């Protein structure tokens with residue numbers, strides 16, 4: 451049963467508990483497991499990857515079986531329906547159109563002071579895309595990761611995803627990967643996959659950046675290898691926070707809460723509403739929709755531990771609580787969502803109005819669905835083209851321009867006690883004299 455509480459002193463503590471659920475004490479033992487997996491893969495490479503694939507994914511594979519073959523890729527097209535292929539292609543187009551609008555451009559400015567300054571963007575050499583596959587297959591996540599990498603012109607893109615029974619990878623995942631231009635795919639998942647991408651093994655190439663969402667093991671592993679490789683953000687168990695007033699449809703609100711809760715027993719689903727009747731009706735609708743839900747047990751776990759309805763005094767109060775939580779997804783199911791939007795400061799993606807369920811963003815609106823979770827939206831953003839790019843600063847001074855600033859550099863270098871810095875400028879000026 452989804453709990454209803456009224457806005458009172460402990461609301462903030464309760465929201466904080468849910469927000470920080472991936473950092474709490476129960477997660478510590480998982481972090482110990484993840485550290486062990488990372489160390490083992492670093493030292494033993496493929497041997498450890500195969501060991502953990504047998505232990506956690508229950509699949510016994512040989513190193514030469516890790517890479518998905520060309521014939522499996524071809525066969526996948528025969529296994530998906532025409533409708534699914536058409537939907538994947540529609541999503542592909544819309545995601546690409548959106549991501550092409552965001553490509554940062556290199557620039558150079560030639561100043562009148564004979565100083566040239568600029569920024570030059572270049573893609574990483576190798577990217578590793580994690581596509582989750584434990585509880586569900588995610589062709590949509592393939593597209594959300596691979597298309598920005600393609601738009602960024604990353605030369606070498608590797609994808610990993612956990613093996614299903616018999617080592618098989620869901621054909622829709624393989625089709626989506628081909629439609630989005632991924633050629634190299636390995637059937638590994640969890641922390642062992644992140645470790646393999648970060649350190650490299652005989653079979654799996656070491657990459658420069660790892661992107662993609664995953665469960666708590668994947669997210670902890672990404673956090674721990676950050677620095678050895680870049681990462682997009684901590685995109686862990688899914689979340690939705692809905693702000694609704696008396697005009698919202700309780701059946702739709704309940705469906706949207708379940709649409710996130712069904713991802714993972716650690717998913718979070720929160721409703722902030724100004725209307726007590728709506729709160730009650732959402733609670734009832736959610737119970738009804740859960741009755742014959744195919745993922746009922748895990749979804750109920752998420753709702754019981756990380757689900758909540760809070761009755762708030764005003765939409766302004768709701769916006770403040772939402773900002774503190776910084777949800778991955780925020781829905782504004784209210785009369786005038788645009789009026790509340792300026793109050794919203796932290797959210798991975800914001801869905802406005804009654805006809806914009808979060809699922810449109812999950813699949814094909816265009817913006818990326820790989821989003822920061824557990825409060826990371828306070829400082830991080832959606833995966834994007836820029837995740838696969840870095841920029842180098844461009845600086846050129848003429849002799850005259852250098853003379854103009856030589857005195858200031860001398861003073862700063864002397865203040866820092868770094869005489870060779872000052873000398874490197876002085877010698878050039880003197881050489882000219």
Ligand SMILES: NC(=O)c1ccc[n+]([C@@H]2O[C@H](COP(=O)([O-])OP(=O)(O)OC[C@H]3O[C@@H](n4cnc5c(N)ncnc54)[C@H](O)[C@@H]3O)[C@@H](O)[C@H]2O)c1
Pocket residue numbers: 483506507581582583584585586588591612613638639640641642663664665666667668685686687688713714717778819820821822823
């Ligand atoms: N934030 C986002 O943008 C976003 C997008 C899509 C999905 N998600 C989230 O991705 C997650 C997908 O999770 P999933 O479990 O379905 O797939 P997953 O691929 O993330 O995790 C499966 C892997 O976890 C490992 N694992 C399972 N149990 C383990 C154990 N006891 N010890 C060590 N390793 C273990 C296994 O190796 C397995 O390969 C969900 O939490 C979902 O909410 C988030």
Ligand SMILES: N[C@H](CO)Cc1c[nH]c[nH+]1
Pocket residue numbers: 588590591687688689710778812819820821
């Ligand atoms: N809601 C997920 C992000 O938290 C993304 C997704 C993929 N497929 C369905 N949903």
Ligand SMILES: [Zn+2]
Pocket residue numbers: 688709710713812
């Ligand atoms: Zn979803």
